[in-house]
Amino acid sequence: CTAGRRTGLAAMTARVDRLGPGDLMTLWAEAPATPMHIALDGLLDPEPVLDEHGRLRLDELRTAIEARLGRAPELRRRIRWTRIGQGRPAVVDDHRFTIGRHVTAVPLEGCNEAGFWTWCANQALEPMDRSHPLWRVTFATGLTSGRVGVLVMHHALADGIAGSALAARLLDPDPD
Numbered sequence: 001c002t003a004g005r006r007t008g009l010a011a012m013t014a015r016v017d018r019l020g021p022g023d024l025m026t027l028w029a030e031a032p033a034t035p036m037h038i039a040l041d042g043l044l045d046p047e048p049v050l051d052e053h054g055r056l057r058l059d060e061l062r063t064a065i066e067a068r069l070g071r072a073p074e075l076r077r078r079i080r081w082t083r084i085g086q087g088r089p090a091v092v093d094d095h096r097f098t099i100g101r102h103v104t105a106v107p108l109e110g111c112n113e114a115g116f117w118t119w120c121a122n123q124a125l126e127p128m129d130r131s132h133p134l135w136r137v138t139f140a141t142g143l144t145s146g147r148v149g150v151l152v153m154h155h156a157l158a159d160g161i162a163g164s165a166l167a168a169r170l171l172d173p174d175p176d
Contacts, residue, residue, distance in 0.1 A: 018088040019079065027079075032127055038154055040167050041120040043113070043147040049139065050148065056141050058105050065137065066099040071169040075102075078133050094133055102136050108149070109142035116140060116149045123151055137170075 019027070030036045051057055069075055078094040108119060119140065128134050140149035152167050 017077075017091040019091060020088075024088060027130075030127075035125055035127055037124045037128070039120060039124040040152040040164065041117070041150065043116070043143075043145070043149055046146055046148055050141075056105050056139055056148065058103075058139070061139065062099045062103045065103050065170060068170055072166055074166075075133055075135055075170065079130060097133065101132060103139075104136065105139045105141060107142045108140045110144060111140070111142060112144045116143055120149070120151050124153065128153075 026036045046054075049057055049061060074091075076094055076097050077091045080090045080092045082089050108116060111119065123138065128136070135152070135154035137153075138151045140151070143149055152170075154166065
């Protein structure tokens, strides 16, 4: 911002993060039938995530994940699309961010592990709402193994290695 020159105030500069060319190519190439998601999925031991009645501790999980978003501030950011002549789309804080939109649960009663992996593959085909941060964590309960499945998805946030590091910052109990 250079408006300060006209008012006698010191000139101010705002930092704007822009999508890189690779991110733009991914977003432009994406269509409803060809999503460009990266998904990390796995199976969790049930004890830490289920209560004594076998119910998912979804509120506690949301609280724990939200408390860790300081480790991964990019997860609170969304794309702000620009007009012609305004430069590449910007990445901005989502002031309407709610953890419930991003951390959800689904019952997959009687589903075996092969069925869980198939479910994950199908979920990776679901488009994401580009007006919000492009990620979600879904906990799957009811698996025949007794374990809890977790699907962590993100899009235009990170590639495979960076995505694994991002998931570790978010899900690892010890930030170091």
